[in-house]
Amino acid sequence: MTKRTDSTRRQVLRGGLAAVGGLAAATSAAAPARAQEKLDPKAVQYQTMPKDGNKCSACVNFEAPAACKIVSGKIDPNGWCIAFAPKEQQ
């Protein structure tokens, strides 16, 4: 009887570990896809003109010559969006 209980316990543990392993694999497989997604320019009200003196070339997310870390598409250095975050001044 003890053998049967131990055997059942092992099966349950194996099943649980397999489920956790499967979840971890699924999560890590999805992470890179999520990390590569960028926001739609319309969703952040992107415009090709500065606003209140703020522009993409002064934003921490700007990647010269014409890209953004978080917004998709071609980004004008003189553009702006609601996600604007000024670079640290030195």
Ligand code: SF4
């Ligand atoms: S303001 Fe910043 S976050 Fe917005 S599009 Fe320009 S560089 Fe990207």
